[in-house]
Amino acid sequence: MALLHIPLNQIEEQHILELVATRAPETNIIEYKRETYGNSLRDDLEFLADVSSLANTSGGDLIIGIAATQGIPEAPVPFTGDVDGEINRLESRARAGLQPRISLESRAVPVQGGHILVLRVARSYNPPHRIIRENSNRFWARSTAGKYEPNVDQLRELFTLAPRIADQTREFRTNRLIRIASGDAPVTLMHKDVLVLHVVPFSAFD
Secondary structure, X not given: OOOOOOOHHHOOHHHHHHHHHOOOOOEOOEEEEOOXXXXXXXXXXXXXXHHHHHHOOOOEEEEEOXXXXXXXXXXXXXXXXXHHHHHHHHHHHXXXXXXXXXXXXXEEEEEOOEEEEEEEEOOOOOOOOEEOHHHOXXXXXXXXXXXXXXXXXXXXXXXXXXXXXXXXXXXXXXHHHHHHXXXXXXXXXXXXXXXXXXXXXXXXHO
């Protein structure tokens, strides 16, 4: 079980409690943190590694405020501080510490005793994202076992993803235009002159 199928603004306390009740384990798309990240450099680098590993792989949710043992959630530990200030702090760190920047959305879910912070990281189609904080220059990816540093072959795959998708999209568009011009369209066109609009999701070529 994960939360990615639920729009971020619709996540409520019951969804958080279901994660705990069903003992939904950490995977490549979900990670639990008992407490929010501190202010030290080590904490900052850990946060950036967690976020970038999600962006560089499949995207996912970083959930702050759930105690877990070996990746299995045990109980909510609600955040009781200034949620708006904390979300702004984390989002600012992500913007300043990663290159290229990533798409990050956040929600403070009200629960008994405080809030659970859900940081949703979108799957990136412009990877890899590296940590630039203190010239770290490190790359991270993610598997079901947690985050890891990709090897040379895996990095090469990440670097070539965006150009490969762009080439495949252009090829798809060209082939479709040729078929339409030759009369091979899904429906019979009434006029010779047409306006063609292609909507192509990146995931179609992933």
